[in-house]
Amino acid sequence: MARKPAASVRRARRHDPDWEPPIPGRRRVLKTWDEYMALAKRVVGRFHDKFELRHFDYWHPKRLQRHSAPRFRKPYPVKIAYSDWGSPKNPTIVCCGGVANTSMRFNYLAGDLMSDFRVVCFDWVGRGLSAWMADETDYSLQTYVEQLRQMIVHLECGPVIVLGSSLGGSAAIELTAKHPALVSRLILNDIGPFIPKNRRKRRSQTLARHYVFRDPADLLRKIGASQKNDGPISDDIRFNVTFHQTKWSDEEGGRIYRHDVRALQAFKADAQESLDQWSYWDRVKCPVLLIHGMLSDALLPPTIKRMRNSHKVKVMHVPDTGHTPVLSDRNQNWFIHEWLKGRGGIGEWTVLHARQRDDPR
Template sequence: MPDQMLVEPIQADPAALTCRTDTHHGHPHTAAMSALRSALDTLGVAADRMAWKDYEKIMRTIEPLIGAGHTLRHFDYTHSAALQPGTVERLRSDYTVRLAYTEWGSPLQPTLLCLGGIANSARRFDYLARALAPDHHVLCMDWAGRGRSGWLVEQSDYSFEGNVAQVLALIRHKRLGRVTLLGSSLGGNVAMRVAAEAPELVDGLILNDIGPFIPTERRRRRAEAVARHYVFRHPAQLFHRTGAAQKNDGPVDDTVLLHNSFHQTRWSEENGGRVYRHDIRALQCYRDGASRDHDQWDDWQRVKCPVLLVHGMMSDALLDTTIARMLDKPRVSVLHVPDVGHTPTLSDPLHIEALRRWLAAPQPWPVESTIGWTAGADRILFR
């Protein structure tokens, strides 16, 4: 694998941007795509005529090939009265909510704690976690109000400070030593705050297409898109919506989009279709705060650990000016990924191998490097 991967200085041959490989035996992509093709052939239905029973048959076929090896766990998180600004004072009190996380690998190995975006599920990290599990203890958390976690009492309880508290609570619950934090979008911003406030807990940061600054206009567009209630009454609607929403995900295959959309949604008998697996109030709270720039440069200045910044080169959330300013800090490297927008899925074998190599030896590492994609990604449903 390493000899097929590209991690070169940015000044290298531009052809590096399209470096690809066809051979990644043992990775779940190959088996899952084969299983998907076989299931579609057996069902004999087109995507636009698929029923939910067909969709369920497909997911029962491919999901074990992707998510095998994890354990779903929960712990009780106490949401402090101090983090309840929208509750009248006489009603404020600490309360407990059940938070979910997936666990991969042995606790005897170095710990990688993965934190998703505003509307992500912990299962979005399955490809990465499964590949790293032989050498790492990987934990992937569902934020309160998302995925398999419980919901908070008030909309205003879904605050940035509350997310920070949830991460620290999981670290305490698992009695972890020092960890590496991997954060996508919101998760990366939270990871920066944890590294700034509790440097004794953090060995390193992997920031997936996020920096200390996000312009207002970008935040507003994202907030308007996610802070709505969607009901998918037919699989074709889910394929269309997910395909449109993930149009900048790069050359990933159908199994990645199926897997992520499956765990991001659930069946709702009341609505007669699948709905997003989150408390809509959490996303509406984010929308309410998206009327201004996100500025975290003070936190960034306090980060002392090594940092790997993964940059989707079509991203509108991580600006070139932000990257340049981040690179002024020592022990910061950026890995550019072409043909993809905000938050690469981290499911491609080449990208996973790059993260594995950085985790093993963050220093020395090129200040800037680029990496291509594995060849052969197929789109059958999400076109």
């Protein structure tokens, strides 16, 4: 007698007749862009009816145009794209990613939290679906802090919860210190008030370049290698991140990164020194959840210890993961949900990895 398929397999077959269960240990091999887009329709398309894609104008102020001649400085608008999940009646979480991330990196987290929270995930200027700055020197940490501030003000929903990954966490620390009335809770995804310059320089050297992916195998191989620190995630989750980081270019005859290379060049110039935000950290008074990839070279144990000595921080350690956790794991997202609901429990714990989302068992 044949063994009855698991419930998750039966549901997958019912909703998607082309679905095939993953074979453990074997990665998908995509030979053509048509095959790539067919897979995108299934993996990425599953989120399309769960959020609204919206825009607002970020106004870049004169005070942040320091390298332009004074007579040329004037505020100018830059269109910002963001995904809006869940009911606006619920508490709002604003998610902002790393230096080369797009807002769609948070799709799995937003999907897990949207029943109890409104989750807003935005693209930084020069990334994803957002427009680009007029000048390379207009890309700076101060610009990202101001963009986050204007995003929160635009939402008109009172103090919000801010979740910042990497660069997003650095911007969130400074914003919370300067504008405490805007932030009720803070989640820092593998980032603290200090990042050593050696780490910043290494990261910047892998970013500030233009590359054309001529075939899907090249794309998945190269970006997959760059995601080696994201933790034990499934091919579907890796594909979702990869798809939104790139776009098709008729001119280049392949897919290219969906960001302004000048933004990454500006980051490279800034990354020659350590980032020290301890003076801002001392002014953060709201509850903080710190997510720590245990293999991270950006958030180091001495930094965590100093953060906890000066602030009541709850720490979630994520094993087998570096900088930064994708936050697609159901167990990680459950703990985030519980902390947001005030049921955070103990002050420090290590979370076990959940079964991968495309596991049919």
